[in-house]
Amino acid sequence: MDYDDAIKFTAGAPAEPLFPTAAMKQAYLDAMAQEGDHTFQYHTVAGPVELRERLAERAMSRMQIENVTAENVMLTAGGQQGIDLVAKALLNKGDAMVVEAPTYVGALSAFDMYEPTYFEVELQSDGLNVDQLEDTLKAHPEIKLLYTVADFHNPGGVTMSLAKRQRLVELANQYNFIILEDTPYRDLRYTGESLPSIKHFDTEGRVIFLSSFSKVLMPTLRTGWLVASTEIIDQLYKLKEAADLEVPNLTASAINQFLANNSLDEHIAKLNQEYRIRQQAMIEAIERELPDSATATKPEGGFFTWVTVDEAINTTDLLYNEATPNQHIAYVPSKNFYAYKDHTNGMRLNFTGLTPEQIADGMHRLGQLLKNAAELV
């Protein structure tokens, strides 16, 4: 979209001006100085124990997970590799798994490779519909895995309630499945109170907690981390060795140096201060601009809100026929966020990559677009 006044709600990337570039540059230099030539040698599939110890500490203090040691923490090539390796470990062709509807498109692309049978459970304003989940589990007790983004859902924008987190773990125990709790946005809360992770309620080692540095530090680090039982992690290490041999030591050491010499929480507080302004602008714009025929989720954190429009409107067609050429705005249409690509009246809007002025202007145009579209229905 090459219009001078284009406004894109499509971003999934963090805002570059907020990157801790100078501190990370220093962290790379520190990592090289600390180990010299040896920095650049082969190391291990697990990566530096100091970094895993720091993350174990963080898992306990910030994610409310108990009894975490470095042996429970695994470093991955971004959150994406965490999803891929869990899928590879658990899914054979045709195996049953649950995804939220909608769900993260990158997770679907990882799962798709192993050709599972998907069961979709709808997303509600307080997280996935656990009653519908239980019905699904009763009908399909062969379900092995459930994937959820419980905090500031991508693309849904909603957060799973405390009660649902507890119930979800109870269902996992009762129906014998693994939960992959994907939390790339968990630290990015702008309003409301933080909830314990789903992993917090785990009593039988059934929850894999997955986080990433892509949104709170920088994407190019390509470093995610997960917390799981040592039994699961040992299995995942075998898969990682076969997939790409080991964690890149220089990168992991640089992150370790960054965390040793900077406060990640202070950096996150700075991110949240700026992103909160954009979140507020988005929430106000939703109330001001959207017609009654459209509903939007009100995110308390993360990157996205999700807009649902009249079922007669196909948001993919609307994007190409009206939104882009006439209003010069772009969003991500709903279709790709569903396992069966059968949902066509939703859209994902990013608000963290735009200024409050751009949000107000773009949402005004979206409001016009949806009013016009509703009249044609």
Add this chain to the structure above:
Amino acid sequence: MDYDDAIKFTAGAPAEPLFPTAAMKQAYLDAMAQEGDHTFQYHTVAGPVELRERLAERAMSRMQIENVTAENVMLTAGGQQGIDLVAKALLNKGDAMVVEAPTYVGALSAFDMYEPTYFEVELQSDGLNVDQLEDTLKAHPEIKLLYTVADFHNPGGVTMSLAKRQRLVELANQYNFIILEDTPYRDLRYTGESLPSIKHFDTEGRVIFLSSFSKVLMPTLRTGWLVASTEIIDQLYKLKEAADLEVPNLTASAINQFLANNSLDEHIAKLNQEYRIRQQAMIEAIERELPDSATATKPEGGFFTWVTVDEAINTTDLLYNEATPNQHIAYVPSKNFYAYKDHTNGMRLNFTGLTPEQIADGMHRLGQLLKNAAELV
């Protein structure tokens, strides 16, 4: 092995003192300076086109591959990811493939994940036995993939002859299979003349040429690169996106800066100068120390020689019962280098990680060990 006088022939890692540490540090700083904050953002699954253009150039000038553009070059997370993604693209459970006997253990661990049916073809002093391969292909025309390390074989130490490279491509055309040509050691030639790559003879886009920076620059870069048809690469990009989303831009940009401001060929010449001294020491020690009951390959490059001993000797038992406790030497026993783990009278010896004095001393001890063992047989 904690003995003061221990000598380990086990290494698979390059010699750290030969790393271009200062130049690589500068390359990271240059990469950060060039793009600023944007260096650290998400980029693309393919990585910087400048680096792929340089590698396309190198593929043509150094690997004798014709008509290579940036679109034919794919960056991977080390050579290991190249092997894994090719396996994922081509192999379903039970599919037939050919490996050399012996072969690289890391390749077996990648292939194992996809549960192929292995057909082994023996390695000869001039590369794999192509007559045996043809017999295997006649009996099993369903074979889809062949994996080979043609230059300075790991673990075999041998190099495939020109005639066999040509014949191998002819067989691939005739019997409709893909060749994965893994070349991590190709640039590390100490004696003799370089041969054209197998890919050089490719007429139907059946050869995937795989290289890596781990042995000629540094392992922690975790960067391999492959040359293939755009059809194959497009398929591999989809798998890479699902596996780990994209190439780490900072790392790839640093390699690009290194190549822009340093001569990789001059660096390789320095490596070869030092490694040649160690190779000569190994070849002399083999002739001087090994009993007639043992044979060793004479590598012209790479990291390894392969010793075959009397069939009655189990090199795994010998390692733990005699070599380590009595002679204080270590090697990698043959068992793990075979798809069916059924070969027990070989060993892999590394010579690039030891000084000429260590090689002479260690090989003298190995000679004693094998003489004693032969007497007991």
